[in-house]
Every structure is written in structure tokens, then in C-alpha cells.
Amino acid sequence: MKLQQIDKKKLLPLLDELAASVEQLLFSGLTTASESTRNTLTVAFQEASRMGLLRLGSTLRSVSEELGRYTRNQPDFSRKRLSFFLNRSWLLTRSLARAIRADNEKDFERLIWIPPNTPVENLEVVTIGVSKKVAGAFCAFDFRLRTVSACDLLPVGSKLVWSCVFPLKPGADLPAEAYLHLPQKQKFSAILFLEGKSILLEKVALALDKSGGGRVSFTEHSKVTTSQVFTEWGQFQSWSSDSIIERIRRHETSPLDLEIELQDEIVLHDWQIGAPGRPDNEGPHVFPVEAMGVSFDAMVGAGKEGEALYNSLNKYIRADRPPLYGLLHFEKCKMILQPLSVFEAKGPRNLTLSNEKIDKKLLLKTLNLV
């Protein structure tokens, strides 16, 4: 989206009103937040999304959701999260208004930040790890992929991620992993990515990122099929800090940064792991991991979401430890590790997903799909 395309006469008053409402919310506190303030936020979220300001829209949606949790007195309300998203809303709102008034195209595009999608005809990938998130109303999986064939945009071995999100059916007692068996619009099930085979992607879209990898998304014309069992996993088991050191060196810090935007995929050999702790009673479990003379905090979500990973890591405190693959990011001067899989002789074994057998007939019946 370009600055010239937006309706400034409509957008500027909306941004000013939104900033004022957020400031008023801060001034008076949540308990006295008026209905009109909450309505302003809801309308602003809808308008921002309608105008294509998706970054602002998604931030405002997070504020609304957190405010909703607060007013309903839900146990998963987080003041830290609310504070973060309120601040982000204010920064984006003020900065966008300033960029528009100054007719600053460069700043405007940086603030709305929509990475462009590039179509790709054919791509062959394998899965080396999956992260799982279970929130109140949805579950989401990020499949960490590696290309095993070159295309115009990317060489072999490039890092890609594909995400899928499933709304959770209220009252249905199903593990999150069950939803992986449900068909996507393109008539494949996400579970196909976990069969240890190479996966053929046709007519997909890639949003490339600064690290040289990118995000895969599917269109209505996309096709996803499996090929043969993949055996050459050894090529993915090395890691060098060169790339992340360079990215840190080139990084320009901004108050809009998210910690996970500067993350790397890491493989640890000869690693040790200690018993978990829980420094923040409401927060994740933390397993201390040592490798290469460095300490990492391996984070494991509390509750059902982290159960499979928690049990897997616990076993490795005493058992033999194959190479560990995970995501590395940096927070409060610490190396934060999100373990995803281990490389065994036959290939990667997921740590994050439960091995519980899924009764597909029961699944479809529970979700009223038969």
C-alpha cells in the first residue's frame, strides 16, 4: 500500500482519536475505562483493518482481546501483554499520523510493513521441526521447513516456515494435534508434513525475510503432495553463529521490535540439560541448557501446550542426547531457546507434539464434520 492510496481525511482524525483514547485509558485506568473508549478501540481496529493497515489492526485487536479478558476476569489476562500492546498501539498511531502529515512515504511504508508475496511454481521441502501454540480459542502450528530443491528465489537448504491455525471447538476434548488431521482448503492435511517425506508444493506464495528465508502461504490454486521418504538429514545438522552475528550487527533497533523477529534456527551438539524451574509462577517452565560453553534458557509453555515438550526434555536430563534443533532468540541479555526436535538416525523426531493416537472418526464426529 502506498501513502497516496489512503484516505487521509478519514484516517488522520481516526488516528488522533485513537491516540487520545489510548492515553485516556492510561490516565483513568482499566477499571474506569468507559464504554465509549472501548468502542473507539473496536471501531479503530475495524477501520484500520478495512484500510489495509494490518499491523495497526492486529495490534488493536490484541488490545481489545486483552481488555475483554480483564473485564471478564479471566485467569489468562496478562497485564504485561496489555501494557505491551497498548504501547505498541500508541507508537504506531502517533508515528503513522506524523508520517502522513509529513507526507513521508518511506516512514509510512516502514510502519505499515506488509511483506510482499512472490509466486513460486514448484518447491520441494522437508520438515525439521514444529512449534505448537494453544490459546483459548485457537491452536496454531509453525512448521519449520528446509528446501531440498532450488528455485529462482532460494537455494537448496533455505529456511521456510508455514503456519496453520485452527479454531478450537468449545467443549470438545481433543488434543491440539488432532486438528492436524483436518483437511485444508487445498485438500491436504497438515499431518502430511510430519511423515518424514519430502513435500512438493505447487503454486505457492513466498514472503522473503531479511535472514534469507521466508514464509510460505497457499492460494486456492496451491497443491501439496508428498514424495519419497527423505534420508539426507545430515545436511541440516550444522550451525554457525556467523549469520546471526551479522544480522545483529546490521540490526537497527526500534521500539516496535519484537524479540522473535531477530531469531535464528540452531542445532546443538553435545548439550546438557538440567532440571526445570519456574521463575515466574504464571510463566513458562525454564530448563537450563548448556552447549558450546554457553547457557541457554529453554522455554516450555505451561499447561497442555507444553506437556509433550516438558516430558521429552525431562527424559534427556539423564538419557543420551542426540543433536537438538530449535529456535534461538534474545531477551533480557539471555539466550532463549525453544527446542523443537532432535535429530535421530532416521531423521528429526518432534519434541513438541503428543504421540497420543487420534481416532479420526471420533475427531470428525466431535467436530460435526460427518
Next chain:
Amino acid sequence: MLETLEIVQAIDHLHKSFDDLILRGLRSAGSEDLNVLSMLREEFERIGAHHIADLIGAIVDGIRADDSKTAAYLFRAQASLRVFERILTLETVGGILQAMDHGCDPIVEAEESDDEESDADESEDFAEMDGEDDDDS
């Protein structure tokens, strides 16, 4: 590394104070809140993060004067604090990663490359917001 840990603890403490104020509202801030903020202002002065210390001071003064701009001061302070923490973190872990690369002791390398006493550089947009808001009625 001990000094870095103390700075991180101060950052954490300030973040939590801000989160509390946001939840309860600036208008409800009492003498205990102001004492905590004043104490943290001194701590950030001691660390050398003068810009953040000044913003904390503006918040304290704004609360005392029931100034409607105090909310904007707090949002600015939060953003400054985030940038400060990110720069501190990236300098610290950058040192650790460099040491891993060269087979050196990563903790010693991180301390030797540690220069977190200097104020964080603000992003250009954010710094310019100071001038813009002064024009607001």
C-alpha cells in the same frame, strides 16, 4: 555480567511499575508509586541512562500536577526502556556469540565488550515525537 544483571533487574522493575500504573491508571498513583518511581529514577541515573531517568522524572512531575500529558510521557518512557533493553541485550549476546565463534570464554568476552552504561540511541521517529507532542494543546 553482575552489572548487566543489575541493569536487567532495574529494567524489569521499571517495566512492572509501568504495567501497574497502566492497569490502575495514572490518576490512582499514590505516594508509594511515586517513591518507587523516584527510586528507579535514581537507579537509571546511576546506570547512566539519563534519558530514561528524565522521562521517569517527567512522569512523576506529571502525576503530581495531574497533567494530561503524563500518559504520553509514560508511553515514551516505555518505548525508550524497550530500546535500551534491546540494545543492551544485543550487545551482550553479540559478545557471547563472537566468543563461541572464536572458542573463547563467552562470559569474559561479553563483559569486555559491555558498554551498556551509555544511553540507548532512540529510533529517529520516536525522538522526533518529543517535538510533535509539545505542540499538542
